[in-house]
Each structure stands twice: as structure tokens, then as C-alpha cells.
Amino acid sequence: MKKLLITLAVSIFLGIIVLIQSLYRIDETEQVIITQFGKPIGEVISDAGLKLKVPFIQTVNRIEKRILLWDGAANDMPTKDKLYITVDTFGRWRIKDPLQYFLRLRDERSALSRLEDILGSETRNAVAKHELIEIIRTTKDRKPAVDPLLENANISTLLPITRGRRQVEQDIYAAASNKLLEFGIELLDIRFKRINYNESVRQKIYQRMISERQQIAERFRSEGAGEANKIIGNMEKDLREIESVAYKTIQTIQGDADAKATEIYANAYNKSKESRSLYNFVKTLKTYQTIIDKKTTLVLTTDSALYKLLSDGKTVAQK
Amino acid sequence: MAQELQKLPDIKVSPKTITLGVITAILLYIGFSSYYTVSAESVGVLQRFGHYHRILDPGLHWKIPFGVDTVIQVPIKRQLKEEFGFGTPGATFENQVVSKQQWNLETTIVTGDLNTAQVEWVIQFRIENAFDFLFKVREPGEALRDISESVMREVVGDRTVDEVLTVGRQEIETNAQIQMQEVVNLYEMGLRIDQVQLKNVNPPDPVQSSFDEVNEAQQERERMINVAHGEYNKAVPRARGKADQNIQAAQGYAIQRVNQAQGDASKFNALLTEYVKAPEVSERRLYLETMAEVLPQVEQKIVLDVKAGNVLPLLNLNRQQGNQ
Numbered sequence: 001m002k003k004l005l006i007t008l009a010v011s012i013f014l015g016i017i018v019l020i021q022s023l024y025r026i027d028e029t030e031q032v033i034i035t036q037f038g039k040p041i042g043e044v045i046s047d048a049g050l051k052l053k054v055p056f057i058q059t060v061n062r063i064e065k066r067i068l069l070w071d072g073a074a075n076d077m078p079t080k081d082k083l084y085i086t087v088d089t090f091g092r093w094r095i096k097d098p099l100q101y102f103l104r105l106r107d108e109r110s111a112l113s114r115l116e117d118i119l120g121s122e123t124r125n126a127v128a129k130h131e132l133i134e135i136i137r138t139t140k141d142r143k144p145a146v147d148p149l150l151e152n153a154n155i156s157t158l159l160p161i162t163r164g165r166r167q168v169e170q171d172i173y174a175a176a177s178n179k180l181l182e183f184g185i186e187l188l189d190i191r192f193k194r195i196n197y198n199e200s201v202r203q204k205i206y207q208r209m210i211s212e213r214q215q216i217a218e219r220f221r222s223e224g225a226g227e228a229n230k231i232i233g234n235m236e237k238d239l240r241e242i243e244s245v246a247y248k249t250i251q252t253i254q255g256d257a258d259a260k261a262t263e264i265y266a267n268a269y270n271k272s273k274e275s276r277s278l279y280n281f282v283k284t285l286k287t288y289q290t291i292i293d294k295k296t297t298l299v300l301t302t303d304s305a306l307y308k309l310l311s312d313g314k315t316v317a318q319k
Numbered sequence: 320m321a322q323e324l325q326k327l328p329d330i331k332v333s334p335k336t337i338t339l340g341v342i343t344a345i346l347l348y349i350g351f352s353s354y355y356t357v358s359a360e361s362v363g364v365l366q367r368f369g370h371y372h373r374i375l376d377p378g379l380h381w382k383i384p385f386g387v388d389t390v391i392q393v394p395i396k397r398q399l400k401e402e403f404g405f406g407t408p409g410a411t412f413e414n415q416v417v418s419k420q421q422w423n424l425e426t427t428i429v430t431g432d433l434n435t436a437q438v439e440w441v442i443q444f445r446i447e448n449a450f451d452f453l454f455k456v457r458e459p460g461e462a463l464r465d466i467s468e469s470v471m472r473e474v475v476g477d478r479t480v481d482e483v484l485t486v487g488r489q490e491i492e493t494n495a496q497i498q499m500q501e502v503v504n505l506y507e508m509g510l511r512i513d514q515v516q517l518k519n520v521n522p523p524d525p526v527q528s529s530f531d532e533v534n535e536a537q538q539e540r541e542r543m544i545n546v547a548h549g550e551y552n553k554a555v556p557r558a559r560g561k562a563d564q565n566i567q568a569a570q571g572y573a574i575q576r577v578n579q580a581q582g583d584a585s586k587f588n589a590l591l592t593e594y595v596k597a598p599e600v601s602e603r604r605l606y607l608e609t610m611a612e613v614l615p616q617v618e619q620k621i622v623l624d625v626k627a628g629n630v631l632p633l634l635n636l637n638r639q640q641g642n643q
Contacts, residue, residue: 224540246562257573261580
């Protein structure tokens, strides 16, 4: 009885081990290559779930099914216009042919180092063939929006490009993707993550930016002075205009009034012979009134008309 | 189990009790591991033997224990955030924490006029498709950061430093959001980019002061123009008023002049009417009236006989006295 019990227990135990050895599960994120003594057996198994294999002699090799990240190292490299820049790229890749991949690379670490080799050198090639602006800008015919305050400052212009960032990325992709295919790797894309000026170039760039800004500042100041002068000039013009128009108006008004007065006088005084002689007479008398004052020394000769009048009692009485 | 059964007789407990205990333990384990709670903001992705089975809504769910069914919770309703160039502690996504040295690298962007700008930004996104998010791309968080940096540089690289700093911010945000979404869709990451927001955007530190100088110059320009306008406003309206005053005065003069002339004329005409009636008498009367008016004020009156000689020396003496 006891012996039977032990045999049963041992066989259950062994059975469990065999079961564990022949069953395996594949996750949605994986695909599997079964190897027998290191040699791949059968097709790649890529649908997830619980699977069976020959226990003990077959091994499960799990290979990633998802899209994978390759994050390139940041490298210093010169552009066609001899600017040293630091370029940081990244790419997406996928294990397209797991068997090939398994045979040639076996694991991800060696795959990444291949990617680094191939993409790194293709990136250098592409960058060296293009001027910096070609890998900075993308859209060829874009017109920049200009701050109305900076208008006419002859700044804020985009440098022209013939190819552009995406095209250069495309070049690297085209050159590298075939080379990677033989490792069972499908390159999905490669993009520039960061492009920065190298430390040595950066100072020069800063200098240029500073001088550019100073030029704008100068422009503003001179614009201010110019505008102010224009306003002052305008003021002088306006003042002279106001004054001269007023002068003209005043002279016209006064002239007209004088003319009218003269006309009135003329009409009154020049009406007839009598009016003329009366005017002469009255005017003469008026003149006496104005020229004779208390300081006047009146010299009356005895034969003057006035003296005669004075001495003539009749005339006085008549008054 | 086999070994346990072997040792049974050594322990002073009846085999029945032990069997009962083991069965209870197994039942308890099955009980506890066969339900699963999906939190309100998430969905659960159920895998059976690793194979995708179905999506579980929030709430309590049964599952097969012993590792047959596994559930991963994906917070699809939560608004997630990634910050670039800076970091808020307690960030919401696992790849958020980046060292400060990285911040500087993240923010420095070369613009389309080959200047540089320091751009900080934030992206807000959600997991839209839990299946894609889990099974299509490995390390989706890191991939998203790379995409975001790459796209932001592409967008900024197409703009001038002035656009980036001032007028173009809004446009950059919208374009970056659209383009990031395109790339994310291309990779089938199951994410939706809700928003891209630019935070601090500055020129590099060594250049900052010259940008400030431009602002100052701008202010100075405005000031100069204002001062000139002030001067204009001080002088011109006053001159206008003065001119108006003079014109009014001239008009007054004109009215006065004409009225006077008319007055004089009517006076003269009245006189003339009388004069015409008796010219001789009127003339004499007028003469005498005038003389009577004028002569009394004259202090020195000298009457000279026609035959008298030189009178001038005498006159001179008097004039001198008058002056003293």
C-alpha cells in the first residue's frame, strides 16, 4: 500500500515536470522559434497562446514582435558647410524575419550594435552631403510670419533649402534599410531627434545673434529719432501754414473792410460838387483840430482871414 | 504533496484534518485569485495564456486562476502629461523624470534662420487604444518623448527665432500637435495627443541681454515719438487758437471800419443837406465853431502886424523855456 502510494506520487511529480516541459505560452508581444539542440525547427510561431513542444530536447526562443526603439548616440559631425554639429537620431525597427534575425544576431544587444554601426555611418554620410539648413528646415516655400514691430528690419528671413530635413531622413532610411534587411530587421524610419551646434560653433552663433539684435536695436532708435524729426517738421509746417493762412485771411478781411469803407466814403463825399467842397472844408477844419493843441504857438498876422474874422464883430455875433 | 503525505504519521494530527486544511487552502487561493477589480479610470486587458482575450470594463471581473488569465490595467481615461525641458515632481508618466542636464539638451533648438532658441513645452495625451498601446510598440513612453522632440524640432526648424519667441507660438503648438499625432498614428501607439503647449521660450542666456536691448530700443522709439507728438500738440492747437483770435479781431475791425464809414457818411450827408441850403453861411459857421473850439487851448498866441520884421528869435526863447 505504502509502496503503491510512493510510486503514484513520483509518477505524478514526473508527469508535472513533463507537462511543464512540453507546454509553453506565447505572449501577444512575442514570437517564438523552437530549436532542437540549438538548431531551429519548423516555422516561426507568432500567434499568442498556449503551445506544445517536445519536452527536454526542444527549447523556446522568444523574439520581440512589437516595434522597437533604436536610440542613437549623440555624435559630433561636420556638415557640408563645415559646421560642427551634434546629431542625435532615433529610429523604429521591427524583427521582420525572426529566423534570419535569430541566426545572424541571436539577441537584441547585437542587433542594436548593428543598427548603431549602419545608421550611425549613414547619418554621417547624409549630414556631410548637406548644408546645415537642409537638415534644420522641412518646408521649402514657407513664408515666415513677421512681427509687425520688426517689419522692414530685414530680419526674420528663413534661409532657402532645396531638399529639407525629411528628405535627408529619407536618404538615410533608403541607404540603411537594405543593409538591415539581411539581418531580418525591417527599419521603419529614422528621424533626427536633436541637432545642436557644437560647443565651439555655439559661441560664434551667439555672437552673430547678438550683433543681429544690436542692429535691430539701432534701427529702432534711429526710427524713433527719424519719426520724431518728422513730427517736429510737420509741426513747423503746420504752424507756418496756420499763421500764414490767418495772415492772409486777416489781410483779406481788413482789405475788404477798407475797400468797403472807402467806397462808402467816396459815395458820400463824391456825390456832387457841393459835397466835394464841403468835404474839403470839413476835412481842413478837422485837420486844424488835430494839429493845434495847447503847445502850439499861434501866430496870427493882421492880414490873416482868422484875424479878420476875430476883429469883425458881425461875424462873432452871428454865431 | 507526495512528501507531505509521507511525513503524515510523524505528526500527531489525523490525516483527515490535514487533507481538509489543504483543500481549504487551495479553495481560498482559487477564490482570491479568480476575481479582479478594474479601476474606474482604466480598462483591463485580459490575456489567456498570453493570448489577447478581451477588454474588461471598470468593475469586478472573474478570471481563471493559476496564471491562465492575466490582466493588465491601462488608464485610458487619465490625462497624461510629458514635460520637456523642465520637470514637475510627481509627474504622471513613467518616462517623465529626466536629469537636469538633459533638460538643457531638450530645450536647445536650432531655428530656421540658424539661430537657437530655448523652448520648453508640455504635451498632454491619452491612451486611446489599450491593445495598440500594450502590444504594438515596446516602450511607448520613450517613443513618445523621442517623437515629441523630433517633431518640435522639425516645426521650430521651419520658423525664425522671432516667430518662435513671439508671433508664431500658437501656430507652433497647433502644427506640432498635428504632426505628433501623425507620427503616433504611423507607429500605431494607441495614443491621442490632445494638446501641445509651449511654456518658457527664450533666447539662449548669453544672447538674452541683446534681446532685452531690442525691447528697450523699442520703448525708446515709442518714447521719442511720444515726446515729439507732445511738442506738436503743445504748439499747434495754440497757434490755431491764436490765428482764430486774430481773424476774429480782423473781422471786428472790418465791422467797425464799415460801421464807422457808414456813420461818417450819414453824418456827412446830413451836414450836406443843410450845407446845400446855405453854403456860405454854413461854411463860415463851421469855421468859427472849429476855431472857437481849437483856439482856447492854445497858450501862446502872437498877433503880428504884416509889416513887422523878424519874430523868430523870440519864438526860440519861449520854446527853450518850454523844454526846460
